[in-house]
Amino acid sequence: METRDRTAAVIGLGYVGLPLALALAKAGYRVLGLDVDGKKIDRLNAGRSTVIGIGDDEIRSVLDRFTATGDYAAISRADAVVICVPTPLTPEREPDLTYIRSAVAAMLPHLKRGVLIALESTTYPGTTDELIRRAVEETRGWRVGEDFHLCHSPERIDPGNRVHRLDNSPKIVGGATSACLEAGLRFYRAIVQEVVPVSSTAAAEAAKLFENTFRSVNIALANEFALLCEKLGLSVWEVIGAAATKPFGFLPFWPGPGIGGHCIPIDPLYLNWAARRHGRPMKLIELADEVNRRMPMHVVERAADLLNREGKPVRGARIALIGIAYKPDVDDVRESPALDVLDELAARQADVVCCDPLVPSFRHRGRTYRTEELTPGLLQGLDLAVILTNHSAIDVRLVVEHAPLVLDTRNALAGIPGGRIARLGEPALGLPAARG
Ligand SMILES: NC(=O)c1ccc[n+]([C@@H]2O[C@H](COP(=O)([O-])OP(=O)(O)OC[C@H]3O[C@@H](n4cnc5c(N)ncnc54)[C@H](O)[C@@H]3O)[C@@H](O)[C@H]2O)c1
Numbered sequence: 001m002e003t004r005d006r007t008a009a010v011i012g013l014g015y016v017g018l019p020l021a022l023a024l025a026k027a028g029y030r031v032l033g034l035d036v037d038g039k040k041i042d043r044l045n046a047g048r049s050t051v052i053g054i055g056d057d058e059i060r061s062v063l064d065r066f067t068a069t070g071d072y073a074a075i076s077r078a079d080a081v082v083i084c085v086p087t088p089l090t091p092e093r094e095p096d097l098t099y100i101r102s103a104v105a106a107m108l109p110h111l112k113r114g115v116l117i118a119l120e121s122t123t124y125p126g127t128t129d130e131l132i133r134r135a136v137e138e139t140r141g142w143r144v145g146e147d148f149h150l151c152h153s154p155e156r157i158d159p160g161n162r163v164h165r166l167d168n169s170p171k172i173v174g175g176a177t178s179a180c181l182e183a184g185l186r187f188y189r190a191i192v193q194e195v196v197p198v199s200s201t202a203a204a205e206a207a208k209l210f211e212n213t214f215r216s217v218n219i220a221l222a223n224e225f226a227l228l229c230e231k232l233g234l235s236v237w238e239v240i241g242a243a244a245t246k247p248f249g250f251l252p253f254w255p256g257p258g259i260g261g262h263c264i265p266i267d268p269l270y271l272n273w274a275a276r277r278h279g280r281p282m283k284l285i286e287l288a289d290e291v292n293r294r295m296p297m298h299v300v301e302r303a304a305d306l307l308n309r310e311g312k313p314v315r316g317a318r319i320a321l322i323g324i325a326y327k328p329d330v331d332d333v334r335e336s337p338a339l340d341v342l343d344e345l346a347a348r349q350a351d352v353v354c355c356d357p358l359v360p361s362f363r364h365r366g367r368t369y370r371t372e373e374l375t376p377g378l379l380q381g382l383d384l385a386v387i388l389t390n391h392s393a394i395d396v397r398l399v400v401e402h403a404p405l406v407l408d409t410r411n412a413l414a415g416i417p418g419g420r421i422a423r424l425g426e427p428a429l430g431l432p433a434a435r436g
Helices: 017-026 038-045 056-061 072-077 098-110 127-140 178-189 201-232 236-243 267-277 283-309 337-347 376-380 396-402
Strands: 007-011 030-034 066-069 080-083 116-119 149-152 171-175 195-198 318-322 351-355 361-364 367-370 384-387 406-408 421-423
Touching: 007 017, 007 072, 007 098, 017 030, 017 066, 030 072, 038 066, 072 098, 080 098, 098 127, 116 127, 116 178, 127 149, 127 201, 149 178, 149 201, 171 178, 171 201, 178 195, 195 201, 201 236, 201 267, 201 283, 267 283, 283 337, 283 384, 283 406, 318 337, 337 351, 376 396, 384 396
Parallel strands: 007 030, 007 080, 030 066, 080 116, 116 149, 171 195, 318 351, 318 384, 384 406, 406 421
Antiparallel strands: 149 171, 361 367
């Protein structure tokens, strides 16, 4: 496919859609970026980035080939349309396909014959076929594989990861027909080094869900083991580190204050929703979800216990939550366990201050929180600092030096001497290791 004469539309310019749009533009496509967020559209067209890790210079370098717009009529020029809109959960914790449905409804009247449609949003097996093939065939009267091509290609991007990027992560592609698969493989070969064909759109959808379920279950295992190590008087960090020296058959996963982001807490529940629909609920998914969701409360209990040992109640204690984003080196607070820790400490009337160099402010439960800079003065005025996310921009030595007491939930302070430090997955500060 000669990309220079071709136009690709990317629907949804977020963590997934924007890097994809840039990659397509760099590969020579003219790229239309569709979004419903007017501010984002203006910012991007002015050459300013909206996603951490993507510089303004990168946006400016493609502005001759990339235009952001809210006008779906522009899709009529597109040879390929890639859908990258959110797939969250409903309040009942079931798949919420509202965004896909509305993107599909908006693009349908404008599609041109012969278009390739690719869904990249993470979803349960069957969505591409049930929602998109059916809608295009019924509304436009076209036949898949003849009048239009359809694939699912799950995105594996790991925001903040400089090693594994879009271009060097193998890309799974499943087509609705063999002609669709061929069209999808040709399209993605222009932007990634390796494509991985699978036999159907549902296989591609399922592969992505299984990847993230694998992570969720293994993180839950590490979390549950961390709680046991606290009782056994062991360090979970030492024990998993030792186990990880096995050169085969073991992959280290680490405990933490809980899981967050738009993927790990959500995707396994999409898989389990499909499993329940077929009368085969996946018990490991349910257990992992339960264990992982309990971790923020465990962190609060550890914090309360540490303060208690100092003779201080949680009520009125000055506690800094360090790292609000759900993982290192991103500014994304969606589903972050820090928010649950914040809620619980606030309910116990602690005096909480949030610190995150990558998140100047965030909205939570209808309130805007401003984060504060970590300074010696702020740290010295605390009763407790809780490290929830180990961004590389956080000066952990400063924390150890100035905070009177630290609860480290990420082993961020490994190897740093001094300070009064308690760790998740290790026995409580000052206690002899409990045996038995
Ligand atoms: N964030 C990740 O690390 C990641 C990784 C792999 C896969 N995914 C999956 O990719 C999908 C997108 O996730 P994301 O993190 O990029 O989301 P995001 O919230 O960062 O971006 C989604 C964008 O879609 C826009 N949008 C919403 N409805 C729209 C509509 N009808 N038309 C046009 N634009 C619309 C929003 O304004 C937003 O800019 C999800 O299914 C997610 O599970 C995310």
